[in-house]
Amino acid sequence: MKVKCRINGENYETEVEPRLLLVHLLRDNFNLTGTHIGCDTGHCGACTVLMDGKTVKSCMVLAVQANKAEIMTIEGFSERDGELHPIQRAFAENHAVQCGYCTPGMVLSTHFLLMRNSNPSDSDIRNAIEGNLCMCTGYVNIVKAIKSVAASREPDGQSLENR
Ligand code: FES
Ligand code: FES
Structure with missing residues (x-):
């Protein structure tokens, strides 16, 4: 087909x-x-x-x-010049990546969350990534990374949706 x-x-x-x-x-x-x-x-x-x-x-x-x-x-997600997307940068900076196997899925779920909720609580974040399993880092740094990228968004909330 x-x-x-x-x-x-x-x-x-x-x-x-x-x-x-x-x-x-x-x-x-x-x-x-x-x-x-x-x-x-x-x-x-x-x-x-x-x-x-x-x-x-x-x-x-x-x-x-x-x-x-x-x-x-x-x-x-990455720019053509190799620049990381803010979500990817936040994962790297907050040590939310170890083997990286879960990371693409985590980044997509984070993007979907932040499109709908620009100021998620810890429990919003944990609910949003409940379908994404990480066998390496645990979830504390992943939640921290997602919180940090939410906090750094522009006030109009457009900075991620347009990427
Ligand atoms: S490979 Fe699809 S949910 Fe695990
Ligand atoms: S970083 Fe290895 S599974 Fe998440």
């Missing part, structure tokens, strides 16, 4: 088996390997991407369901 979608602002098109999962479409067909596969069963959140503005676990979505969708993956 044909799949046509926009990923990180660029058009992609290919033919896939109907059973192909979105995470494999991204990684294997389009070489967007920043989206990780942890469990392949919808539990770990490593494969989280934004699809039409909402987080999805891409191992739980068929590639054909992404037809005509707008997808954002971790590759859409």
Whole structure:
């Protein structure tokens, strides 16, 4: 079946088996390997991407369901000059990354949270990342990183949505 979608602002098109999962479409067909596969069963959140503005676990979505969708993956975050996105910078500065396996999914879930809530409490943050498991750092520094990026947003709240 044909799949046509926009990923990180660029058009992609290919033919896939109907059973192909979105995470494999991204990684294997389009070489967007920043989206990780942890469990392949919808539990770990490593494969989280934004699809039409909402987080999805891409191992739980068929590639054909992404037809005509707008997808954002971790590759859409860094600037072309290699500059880190404020969320990525906050994770690095707050030691919220160890092996980095969970990080792309954490960053996408953080972005989704901050689009809806510019001043999240600790419990808002913990609820927002409840579907993202980290086996290395624990969650204290991840929550600290998310709080710090929320605190540094511009007053109009636009600084992250427009990236
Ligand atoms: S790989 Fe998709 S939730 Fe774990
Ligand atoms: S940093 Fe290793 S799983 Fe989160």
